[in-house]
Amino acid sequence: MINFDALGDAFTLLSTSWSAWVFVIPGLLVGLFFGSMPGISITMAMAIFLPMTLYMDFLPAIIFLTSIYTGAGFGGSVPAVLMNIPGTSSAVATTFDGYPMSRQGRHNEALGLALSSSVIGTLSSYILLMFIIEPVSGVVLKMGPLELFVVAIWGLMLLGSLAGDSIPRGLLAGTFGLLLGTVGMNSAGYIRGTMGIPWLLDGVPTIPAMMGLLAASQLLNLVNTRHLIEDEDLRKISLKKILNGFRESFQFKTIIARGAIIGVIIGSIPGVGSSISNLLSYSEAKRNAPDGDTFGKGNPKGVIAAESANSSSEGGAMATMLALGIPGGGATAILLAAFAMHNIVGGPSFIANNQDIVYAIIISNFAQALLLLVIGLGFVYFASYIVRVPMRYLIPSVLVVALFGSYAIDGTSSGPITLAVFAVIGWAMVRYNYPVAAAVVGLILGNLVEGNLLRTYQISGGDPAYALERPGALFIMALMVISFSLSAFSKMRRKRKEGAAMGAS
Amino acid sequence: MQKTGKIKVQWGHLALLAVLGTAILAYLLDARATSLRTNNLILVQPMSILALILLLMVLPQCFQRVPPAGAEEDHAALPATPKETPIELAKIGVVTGAFILLAFFMEQIGFDIAVFSFLVLGIFVCGERNWIANIAFSAVFTALLIYGYGAIIPFPFPLAVL
Numbered sequence: 085m086i087n088f089d090a091l092g093d094a095f096t097l098l099s100t101s102w103s104a105w106v107f108v109i110p111g112l113l114v115g116l117f118f119g120s121m122p123g124i125s126i127t128m129a130m131a132i133f134l135p136m137t138l139y140m141d142f143l144p145a146i147i148f149l150t151s152i153y154t155g156a157g158f159g160g161s162v163p164a165v166l167m168n169i170p171g172t173s174s175a176v177a178t179t180f181d182g183y184p185m186s187r188q189g190r191h192n193e194a195l196g197l198a199l200s201s202s203v204i205g206t207l208s209s210y211i212l213l214m215f216i217i218e219p220v221s222g223v224v225l226k227m228g229p230l231e232l233f234v235v236a237i238w239g240l241m242l243l244g245s246l247a248g249d250s251i252p253r254g255l256l257a258g259t260f261g262l263l264l265g266t267v268g269m270n271s272a273g274y275i276r277g278t279m280g281i282p283w284l285l286d287g288v289p290t291i292p293a294m295m296g297l298l299a300a301s302q303l304l305n306l307v308n309t310r311h312l313i314e315d316e317d318l319r320k321i322s323l324k325k326i327l328n329g330f331r332e333s334f335q336f337k338t339i340i341a342r343g344a345i346i347g348v349i350i351g352s353i354p355g356v357g358s359s360i361s362n363l364l365s366y367s368e369a370k371r372n373a374p375d376g377d378t379f380g381k382g383n384p385k386g387v388i389a390a391e392s393a394n395s396s397s398e399g400g401a402m403a404t405m406l407a408l409g410i411p412g413g414g415a416t417a418i419l420l421a422a423f424a425m426h427n428i429v430g431g432p433s434f435i436a437n438n439q440d441i442v443y444a445i446i447i448s449n450f451a452q453a454l455l456l457l458v459i460g461l462g463f464v465y466f467a468s469y470i471v472r473v474p475m476r477y478l479i480p481s482v483l484v485v486a487l488f489g490s491y492a493i494d495g496t497s498s499g500p501i502t503l504a505v506f507a508v509i510g511w512a513m514v515r516y517n518y519p520v521a522a523a524v525v526g527l528i529l530g531n532l533v534e535g536n537l538l539r540t541y542q543i544s545g546g547d548p549a550y551a552l553e554r555p556g557a558l559f560i561m562a563l564m565v566i567s568f569s570l571s572a573f574s575k576m577r578r579k580r581k582e583g584a585a586m587g588a589s
Numbered sequence: 590m591q592k593t594g595k596i597k598v599q600w601g602h603l604a605l606l607a608v609l610g611t612a613i614l615a616y617l618l619d620a621r622a623t624s625l626r627t628n629n630l631i632l633v634q635p636m637s638i639l640a641l642i643l644l645l646m647v648l649p650q651c652f653q654r655v656p657p658a659g660a661e662e663d664h665a666a667l668p669a670t671p672k673e674t675p676i677e678l679a680k681i682g683v684v685t686g687a688f689i690l691l692a693f694f695m696e697q698i699g700f701d702i703a704v705f706s707f708l709v710l711g712i713f714v715c716g717e718r719n720w721i722a723n724i725a726f727s728a729v730f731t732a733l734l735i736y737g738y739g740a741i742i743p744f745p746f747p748l749a750v751l
Binding site for chain 1: 599601602604605608609612613615616619620623624626627628629631632633636637639640643644646647650673677680681684685688689691692693695696704707708710711712714715716717726730734738741742743744745746
C-alpha cells in the first residue's frame with residue numbers, strides 16, 4: 085500500500101531543506117486571516133499569493149499553497165461560530181450549531197470542537213491519501229489519451245452541472261473556459277484566436293486570468309460593503325474552555341470518522357467539494373443522532389460533523405488533482421497552475437514518477453494540521469478584530485497587490501491586462517450566477533483536453549470504433565452519462581419542489 | 590393558463606451573453622480561417638458550437654416575467670437576480686473602470702503615480718471621507734508595495750517619482 089522507498093526519500097527531502105518548512109506558518113496565517121473574512125474565499129487567498137510562489141522552489145511553493153488551504157479551512161469557522169457568518173462556503177453548516185452555542189456563552193467550547201475536528205479531519209484525509217497513492221498510481225498509468233480526455237470532460241461536466249443554480253449556465257461557463265484554454269498555438273502547430281497579440285501565442289496567461297476570475301472579480305463585488313461585520317459584540321476568548329471543547333470532541337469518534345469519510349469522498353468529486361460535504365455530513369449526523377431534534381440549538385455534534393467533513397475534503401480534492409491532473413475546483417486549479425509554473429505537469433506521470441514529492445506534500449500536510457492546532461488557538465484571539473477590517477481600505481489594496489502579482493510573473497503588462505479583463509468577465513459571471521470555478525478549470529484543462537483528443541485521433545486514424553477497444557474509456561463514459569443524468573434529474577426535482585413550496589405558501 | 594405581468598429584461602445578463610457569444614463566434618471563425626483540417630478544429634469547432642447552443646438555452650433567462658403587485662413570485666424557476674441600486678452599481682463601475690485604466694496604462698504613467706492615484710480614488714469610492722487618512726494610507730501602501738515587491742522580483746518597475 086505504501087512505497088517505503090519513496091516515503092524515505094520524502095523524509096530526506098523534508099529534513100534536508102529548511103525552505104520546505106519556512107513557508108508553512110506564513111501560509112497557515114494567510115489562510116486563517118483570509119478564511120476568517122466573510123466574502124473572501126480560500127481560492128481568492130490562494131490566487132492572490134500564487135505569483136509569489138514563482139520565486140520559490142517547487143516543493144516549498146506547493147507546501148505554502150496547501151498551508152493557505154489548510155489554514156483557511158479552520159479560519160472560515162471562526163466567524164461562523166462567533167458571528168453566525170461563515171467565513172467561507174465550507175463553514176455554512178458550522179453556523180447551524182456553532183452560533184447557537186455562542187449565544188449560550190459556549191463559544192470557546194465550539195471553537196475548540198471546530199479546531200479539533202478540523203485538525204483530525206485534515207489528518208485522516210491525508211492518511212487515507214498516503215495509503216491510496218501507490219495503488220492509484222498503478223491504475224492511472226494505464227490510462228491512455230482517450231481515457232484522460234474523457235475523464236477531463238467528465239470533471240468539467242460535473243463541475244458545470246453541480247456548481248451554480250442552472251445547468252446550462254454551468255456548462256456554458258465550462259465550455260467557455262475550455263475554449264479559452266485552447267487559444268494560441270495547439271500541439272499540431274495551428275495558431276488561433278490570438279488577435280495578433282504576440283503574448284497570446286502561448287495561450288491566455290493562466291495565472292493572471294485565474295486571479296482575475298477568482299479573486300479580483302469577487303473584490304469588485306464587495307465594493308459596497310463597508311465592514312464585514314459591523315455590530316456584533318466582542319466575545320471573551322478563554323484558552324482553558326477552548327481546550328475543554330477540544331477534549332470533548334474525542335467523545336464523538338463516530339461522527340468525526342463519518343464526517344472525514346464523507347469529506348474525502350465528496351471532496352474528490354469535481355465541482356462538489358467542501359461546500360457540500362459539510363452540509364451532507366451535518367444532515368447525516370442529525371439523522372443518526374438520538375438527540376437529532378437538538379441540532380440547530382447548540383448541539384456540539386453539529387459543529388464536529390460540519391468541521392470534520394469540510395477539512396477532510398482537502399485530502400479528497402488533492403487525490404483527484406494528483407492522480408488525474410483534474411482540479412475539482414478553484415483551490416486545486418490554483419495548485420495545478422503552481423505545478424505548471426514550475427514546468428511540472430500534474431497527473432498520472434507525475435504521481436508515478438515523483439512519489440517522493442507526493443509523500444513529502446502529504447507529510448507536510450500532517451505537520452500543517454498539527455501546527456494549525458497551535459496557531460489556530462492563538463488566532464482566535466485576533467479573529468474577531470480581523471472581520472472588522474474596513475473594506476474601503478482592503479478592496480483597493482488587495483486589487484493592487486493582485487495587479488503587482490500578475491506583473492511579477494514575466495515583467496510585462498500582459499499579466500495586469502489579462503487580470504483586469506478577466507476580473508470584469510468574472511464579476512459579470514458571478515453577478516449572473518455562472519460558476520466561475522468551471523471556467524477556471526476549463527481554462528486550465530483546455531490544452532490538455534485538445535492534446536489528448538488529438539493524440540486519440542492520430543492513434544485511431546479517425547476511426548470511432550477505436551473507443552470499443554478501450555473498455556476503461558467506455559466505463560468512464562458510462563459513469564459520465566449516469567452521473568450527469570443523476571445531477572440533472574436531482575436539480576430538476578429540487579427546483580420543482582421549491583416551485584411547489586412557493587406555490588403552496 | 591393565464592400569464593400576467595410585464596417582461597423584465599436583464600440588460601446586464603444580455604450584454605454578458607452578447608460578449609461571450611461574439612467572442613466564441615469570432616474564435617470559431619478565426620480557427621476556421623486558419624485551417625479547416627481536423628488537427629486544427631477537432632476540439633474548437635464542436636466546443637464552440639456546443640457553447641453557442643448552451644448560450645441560446647440561457648438566453649430566455651434574460652427575459653423574466655415580473656408578477657403583478659400582490660401576486661406570488663415564482664422564485665424557484667430561475668436563479669436569483671442581482672439587486673444593487675444604481676448608485677451601488679455606479680460605484681462598482683468607477684472602481685472597475687479605474688482598475689482597467691491602471692492595468693493598461695501603469696507602465697506608461699509610472700507604477701508609483703498610477704497605483705497611488707488608484708488607491709486614493711478606490712478608497713474614496715468605497716466610502717472613506719477622511720482625505721488625510723486616505724492620502725496617507727495610499728502613499729505608505731504604494732511605497733511599501735513598490736519597495737517590497739521590488740526586493741523580491743527581478744523586473745524593474747517603471748516609476749515616475751520614487
